Amino acid sequence: MSKSFSVADVASHKDAESGLYIIIDDGVYDVTGFIDEHPGGSKILKRVAGKDASKQFWKYHNEGVLKKYTDRLKIGSVEEKAKL
Numbered sequence: 001m002s003k004s005f006s007v008a009d010v011a012s013h014k015d016a017e018s019g020l021y022i023i024i025d026d027g028v029y030d031v032t033g034f035i036d037e038h039p040g041g042s043k044i045l046k047r048v049a050g051k052d053a054s055k056q057f058w059k060y061h062n063e064g065v066l067k068k069y070t071d072r073l074k075i076g077s078v079e080e081k082a083k084l
């Protein structure tokens with residue numbers, strides 16, 4: 001069963017202490033243990049921690065990257081999201 005997160009829950013996880021969560025599309029990813037091995041660097045990931053990084057993610061990666069890391073990093077889904 002996938003856990004449901006509000007946007008506010010995710011927003012409260014934006015530093016090393018609380019963990020670094022990011023939203024990609026409707027998914028919530030915990031990248032706390034991944035930032036130091038992220039090929040694009042840790043800085044760029046820290047900058048979007050707690051936020052919806054879909055736009056940035058799809059700019060630099062393809063579906064294969066997300067699939068490859070989903071098992072390891074995805075912790076749930078966003079329950080409510082403003083549709084643009």
Ligand code: HEM
Pocket residue numbers: 022029031038039040041044045048053056057060061062065066069073
């Ligand atoms: C679940 C989250 C993420 C995962 C698993 C991930 C994974 C990866 C991987 C595997 C690469 C190596 C290139 C490739 O294989 O395509 C990469 C590169 C990169 N990533 Fe991420 N990434 C994530 C999130 C992000 C976010 C949110 C940003 C931007 C804010 C970002 C920016 C970049 C950049 C700039 C590169 C380098 C691209 C290049 O050198 O051409 N990544 N990432």
